[in-house]
Amino acid sequence: MNAVVELTDVVRHFRIKRFLAPSQQVRAVDGVSFAVEEGESFGLVGESGCGKTTVGRLVLGMLAPTGGQVRVDGTDLASLSTGEMRKLRRHVQMIYQDPLNALDPRMPIGDQIAEGLAVHGIGTEAERKARALGMMGAVGLSARLADRYPHELSGGQQQRVVIARALLLEPRLVVCDEPVSALDVSVQAQVVNLLAELQQRYGCAYLFISHNLAVVRHICRRIAVMYLGAVVEIAERDELFERPRHPYTRALISAVPVPDPARRGRRSLPKGEPPSPTNPPAGCRFHPRCAFAVERCRHEAPKLLPDGEGHVVACHRVAEGEI
Amino acid sequence: MPPLLEVDELTVGFATEAGTLVAVDRVSFALDAGETLGLVGESGCGKSAICLAALGLLPPNGRILGGRVLLDGRDLVAMPEADLDKVRGGTAAMIFQDPLTSLNPVHSLGWQIGEALRLHRGLAGAAADAEAVRLLDRVGITDPKRRLREYPHQLSGGMNQRAMIAMALACKPRLLVADEPTTALDVIIQAQIIDLLVEIQREEGLALLLVTHDLGVVAExxxxxxxxxxxxxxxxxxxxxxxxxxxxxxxxGLLASLPRVDQRVKRLAPIDGTVPWLGDLPSGCTFRPRCPRVLASCAEIVPVLAPEAASHRIACHNPVPA
Structure with missing residues (x-):
């Protein structure tokens, strides 16, 4: 299989400037490696501040990495000129959480959907219109909405516009950052199903970034779990959810409330809250909250290693076969 | 014995450019001490409006159009504002979704918790501080003495929500209204706060009115x-x-559209369509246009909550077979 996008030891630091105090460095992404294969849906999960959104922006080329490489279709994004980057964007599209912020309030939605084709110089105006209308049908929007403005649509319809716009360019990869988090449950299910159908139909890969583990389990084939700027575990979905290996993955999954009162209160929660990414703990970043931590975890950062059962895990205790 | 909280045929309207919209339509329920009632539904279903109306906290364009809210036998709807001030923060306390917008940014946590102690329990100075420290410790805030002098922006979302809970507990309320108390929090912090609320509710014998869109949180x-x-x-x-x-x-439909973390769902079965706008509700049953079990009578007769089993009631002409 070919990788659509491949990250190798990607690092991205941000500097926070202050007037009086010395500036600080936020290590938002600190040595992340993974690859998304063609046509695959790859999930990236973790809590606020774990760096998952920054990874998405690095993949889109909206941010340059401080270190490491982001390759899209084998090409290092850092080697591209602005013009080449623009051409590549056709193949890498994005869907964000809040559709109203992603749409132009003053342009009819039909024009917004077709705009990408014009930017990339594809087809005549009539052809572009026809394709936009066809795509509206594919995402479940009636053609008579084409002249409406974003504010005239419901949240679910707005997100369908964003999806149509992203997919009309037949991208190889779509970065979806919390695409259904702002939607109510019943509409969320409609959009989740739509994303799954469209992937089957167009064969694009998804990098699906979300804090909602249930949605990720439903839509993604493989999933990476991030904690404080680093990937701690990667596995196929059922493996990850039924046999999580890393102590953080276990905690994260057990913390999700399940709509079944018979399963109440089955949790093993870590104490406290994630530390600040300006000053991450030495060694394994999770060690201060980890029930399994030993001396080694305090000064030696664990590497992501295959566990022989299909997971890749960054944990000394798992590698030593202790947990 | 009458229940601690009794909401009887409560109807709430909001004045808008499109006229008065009825956000809560003749809703009744009762809540006993030591019990947790979960109010669930999607955006705009009226769940938050019920809480705001019950405690006299509706925004200026909101009005109670009918019904009663009895707390300990006293009608809060008819109560003068001055008496209501004694109830809120006293017998009844409330916590909201976003602690940062509910806490006052220019006062320390100690001051804000102290305010409730001063107003409702007459504590001041060292006695108030000592009680505030006890409360912060109770909700799991480490190093409470130091935190007392800190401001909301210095604390994380989870810590602020703990502080909100401490403040709500300051006057030993008997009713706690929690509107989406964990929605803004990350999943592990959310689980910690759920555990804390459940523990406090049990220990203090609180009546807890929990409003949320998250069916998982309700089930917990x-x-x-x-x-x-x-x-x-x-x-x-x-x-x-x-x-x-x-x-x-x-x-x-709601449950069938939920993806699950504990099992693989083959295909989600979403509910067709969207929630209707309150200014243009369908006649009869408002769910009728989206309902797979709709009958002709659903357009004509509004279904009312009929007693099925004693504790299980449904408002539907053609319910899913038991």
């Missing part, structure tokens, strides 16, 4: 659940019955 916390749709209560049952033997097509 509530003894009984009431499902709202477009301003009306459409099903109410014990948690076990609601999740195990739900009868209303809307409740079934």
């Amino acid at each position: 916390m509530a003894d009984r659940v009431a499902v709202m749709y477009a301003g009306r209560m459409i099903e109410t049952a014990t948690s076990a019955d609601l999740f195990g033997r739900h009868r209303h097509p809307y409740t079934s």
Whole structure:
């Protein structure tokens, strides 16, 4: 299989400037490696501040990495000129959480959907219109909405516009950052199903970034779990959810409330809250909250290693076969 | 003995450019001490409006159009504002979704908790400080003495929500209204706060009115659940019955559209269409246009919550077979 996008030891630091105090460095992404294969849906999960959104922006080329490489279709994004980057964007599209912020309030939605084709110089105006209308049908929007403005649509319809716009360019990869988090449950299910159908139909890969583990389990084939700027575990979905290996993955999954009162209160929660990414703990970043931590975890950062059962895990205790 | 909280035929309207919209339509329920009732539904179903109306906290364009809210036998709807001030923060306390907008940014946590102690319990100075430290410790804030002098922006979202809970507990309330108390929090912090609320509720014997859109949170916390749709209560049952033997097509639809973290769902079965706008509600049953079990009579007769089993009630002409 070919990788659509491949990250190798990607690092991205941000500097926070202050007037009086010395500036600080936020290590938002600190040595992340993974690859998304063609046509695959790859999930990236973790809590606020774990760096998952920054990874998405690095993949889109909206941010340059401080270190490491982001390759899209084998090409290092850092080697591209602005013009080449623009051409590549056709193949890498994005869907964000809040559709109203992603749409132009003053342009009819039909024009917004077709705009990408014009930017990339594809087809005549009539052809572009026809394709936009066809795509509206594919995402479940009636053609008579084409002249409406974003504010005239419901949240679910707005997100369908964003999806149509992203997919009309037949991208190889779509970065979806919390695409259904702002939607109510019943509409969320409609959009989740739509994303799954469209992937089957167009064969694009998804990098699906979300804090909602249930949605990720439903839509993604493989999933990476991030904690404080680093990937701690990667596995196929059922493996990850039924046999999580890393102590953080276990905690994260057990913390999700399940709509079944018979399963109440089955949790093993870590104490406290994630530390600040300006000053991450030495060694394994999770060690201060980890029930399994030993001396080694305090000064030696664990590497992501295959566990022989299909997971890749960054944990000394798992590698030593202790947990 | 009458229940601690009794909401009787409560109707709430909001004045808008499109006229008065009825956000809560003749909703009734009761809540006993030591019990947790979960009010669930999607955006705009009226679940938050019920809480705000019950405690006299509606925004200026909101008005109670009918019904009563009895707390300990006293009607809060008819109560003068001055008396209501004694109830709020006294017998009844409330916590909200976003602690940062509920806390005052220019006062320390100690001052804010102290305010409630001063107003409702007459404590001041060292006695108030000592009680504030005890409360912060109670909600799991480490190093409470130091935190007392800190401001909301210095604390994380989880810590601020703990502080909100401490403040709510300051006057030993008997009713706690929690509107989406964990929605803004990350999943592990959310679980910590759920555990804390459940523990406090049990220990203090609080009546807890929990409002949320998250069916998982309700299943974790509530003894009984009431499902709202477009301003009306459409099903109410014990948690076990609601999740195990739900009868209303809307409740079934909600549960079938949920992806699950604990099992693989082949295909989500979403509810068709969207929630209607309150200014243009369908006649009869408001869920009718989206309902897979719709009958001709659904357009004509508004279904009312009928007693099924004693504790399980549904407002539907053609419920899912038991």
